[in-house]
């Protein structure tokens with residue numbers, strides 16, 4: 633029941649109409665009996681929206697595309713990880729002081745560690761955008777060795793330099809000695825679900841293969857990897873774990889992870905039916 637004590641949370645992005653954060657967080661709030669509500673705001677001007685967080689006393693927000701970098705200049709503080717990554721996807725409002733965090737990094741690492749250790753492993757990241765940056769930082773902090781593969785060489789080389797990693801063209805996957813392969817590009821996402829970011833022949837059954845894309849849940853990359861016997865990590869695990877971190881930061885309560893995952897999977901199932 634909403635009342636005058638209800639605490640407001642939100643996601644700020646553009647577009648946001650397909651975001652699964654509202655269903656995940658509202659389910660979690662209701663599950664733990666927290667008097668809060670989570671809303672999606674389509675935001676063009678992130679500076680004005682951040683003023684609104686303070687003015688309205690919004691307790692916590694998720695930041696999504698295209699504002700993860702541009703939001704930083706409007707915040708009061710950054711935690712160490714967000715500062716090193718240079719991107720924020722989580723903000724908490726502590727009595728008018730706004731602090732930025734990066735839960736994409738934490739969520740991805742938690743999802744990978746469920747399936748494999750990272751220390752001393754050869755990790756190949758496909759892509760060089762915001763997700764690659766956040767995950768790359770997490771891999772380095774866990775003691776993994778990274779090779780970046782990217783369509784645009786200049787961008788891939790820049791990220792590789794930033795992480796102290798190597799850069800290779802995507803066609804060189806076989807030469808990297810890859811043990812953990814992570815797709816951070818949107819390749820394979822609906823509606824183009826029949827494509828994958830690497831050649832099927834370049835996959836090896838010894839690899840652990842992760843895809844950050846979660847719609848569809850099983851991308852072509854994950855299907856092909858499973859078919860040859862690879863262990864896989866899907867994008868929903870990362871999404872739910874990054875959301876669980878946000879929930880615990882904002883509410884101080886333990887996140888009901890299984891309930892959150894179920895809510896996201898149900899929402900994805902309904903999405904599939906609509907198509």
Ligand code: NAP
Nearest residue numbers: 759760761762763764783784787816817818844867870871
């Ligand atoms: P971004 O900053 O725009 O970067 C996208 C990267 O993908 C770039 O390196 C780009 O290569 C590459 N790319 C795009 N289209 C490509 C194509 N057709 N072929 C080859 N490479 C292509 O995006 P982002 O913020 O990193 O997000 C990437 C994906 O991660 C999105 O699908 C997003 O939804 C997903 N994501 C998932 C989670 C989760 O919790 N599961 C969290 C964050 C993000 P160029 O450099 O050549 O342009």
